[in-house]
Amino acid sequence: MIEDIVKRLDPMPSKSKLIIFGGGYSGQRIASVGRRLGVKVLCSRRKKDSKGADFVFNNDEELSNDIFEGATHVLSCIPPLMNGKDPVLRKLKTQLLNVKNLKWVGYLSTTGVYGDKKGAWVDENTTPNPQQERSIRRLSCEKEWLATKLPIQILRLPGIYGPGRSAFESLLNGTTKMIDKPGQVFSRIHVDDIAGAVLFLINLYSQGNNPSVVNLADNLPTNNLKVITLAAKLAKKSLPSTIPFEIAQKTMSPMALSFWQENRKVDNHLLCKKLGYSLIYPDFRSGLKNCFSQLQ
Numbered sequence: 001m002i003e004d005i006v007k008r009l010d011p012m013p014s015k016s017k018l019i020i021f022g023g024g025y026s027g028q029r030i031a032s033v034g035r036r037l038g039v040k041v042l043c044s045r046r047k048k049d050s051k052g053a054d055f056v057f058n059n060d061e062e063l064s065n066d067i068f069e070g071a072t073h074v075l076s077c078i079p080p081l082m083n084g085k086d087p088v089l090r091k092l093k094t095q096l097l098n099v100k101n102l103k104w105v106g107y108l109s110t111t112g113v114y115g116d117k118k119g120a121w122v123d124e125n126t127t128p129n130p131q132q133e134r135s136i137r138r139l140s141c142e143k144e145w146l147a148t149k150l151p152i153q154i155l156r157l158p159g160i161y162g163p164g165r166s167a168f169e170s171l172l173n174g175t176t177k178m179i180d181k182p183g184q185v186f187s188r189i190h191v192d193d194i195a196g197a198v199l200f201l202i203n204l205y206s207q208g209n210n211p212s213v214v215n216l217a218d219n220l221p222t223n224n225l226k227v228i229t230l231a232a233k234l235a236k237k238s239l240p241s242t243i244p245f246e247i248a249q250k251t252m253s254p255m256a257l258s259f260w261q262e263n264r265k266v267d268n269h270l271l272c273k274k275l276g277y278s279l280i281y282p283d284f285r286s287g288l289k290n291c292f293s294q295l296q
């Protein structure tokens with residue numbers, strides 16, 4: 001429920017205007033929370049007839065300066081281009097630098113930049129060591145944003161889940177695979193906590209509490225089998241049999257395989273202890289119950 005997010009947040013200053021580049025899954029949720037807090041929010045999508053497209057940003061056409069008129073906050077949720085460049089900075093860096101009164105610029109990145117840690121914890125002081133091509137591109141975009149001297153904050157995300165994007169979808173359409181790789185864990189974050197944390201961090205930033213990198217992750221990195229098992233219990237579905245990773249990997253897509261090749265736990269101490277954000281869904285158990293309650 002959007003009220004559960006909003007009630008934890010301080011009001012935003014009046015006349016705040018947030019431009020979101022990439023109004024996809026997370027972007028739309030952040031936009032909804034921002035609007036409920038009284039912020040004027042504009043979201044981009046690549047096609048004007050896409051749901052929630054307030055304007056089009058697709059790397060081809062120029063963007064009118066009107067979009068930036070009165071903007072106080074900007075967030076990019078757009079992944080890197082294949083050449084490692086950031087799509088927003090490639091087209092709009094000069095326009096962004098000319099926006100007067102810009103108080104905060106956020107960039108949604110990934111915890112993939114830390115690389116494989118063989119199951120160990122990573123935090124914001126861990127030196128990035130990306131091994132996957134897409135994570136190398138991501139780190140290069142983070143560096144591009146940090147070099148702009150805009151009031152930038154990098155938010156590193158592990159696996160995003162939430163209503164419509166959780167263990168239930170594959171369970172209900174019969175494509176779930178119970179892959180067993182002993183010792184393997186994944187960190188995750190519920191989309192409502194992305195939205196809650198973004199608006200929370202925007203307010204802190206204006207109070208001078210402004211770390212340049214923050215991990216947004218829940219409290220409990222977990223083996224995928226536990227997540228699927230709970231989803232099956234909630235949905236009263238039987239579980240498929242377990243497949244050892246050594247067998248499953250033979251038919252995995254390169255993308256899926258790349259996720260299973262890395263193992264790390266993402267520490268949220270900075271977000272939740274030092275900065276004081278209170279997670280709405282502290283682990284997959286509460287998060288999955290929310291997803292189940294939203295199933296059509």
Ligand SMILES: NC(=O)c1ccc[n+]([C@@H]2O[C@H](COP(=O)([O-])OP(=O)(O)OC[C@H]3O[C@@H](n4cnc5c(N)ncnc54)[C@H](OP(=O)(O)O)[C@@H]3O)[C@@H](O)[C@H]2O)c1
Nearest residue numbers: 022023024025026045046077078079108110157158159160
């Ligand atoms: N999914 C995960 O588990 C995960 C984990 C860690 C980090 N991330 C990153 O976190 C961010 C938000 O994730 P999400 O899952 O909410 O994203 P999403 O639903 O895939 O949305 C991405 C948005 O970026 C837009 N976009 C993509 N390429 C673009 C381009 N070249 N030019 C202009 N717009 C472009 C898309 O446009 P359309 O709306 O037109 O499609 C969409 O609005 C992304 O950068 C993602 O890579 C994701």
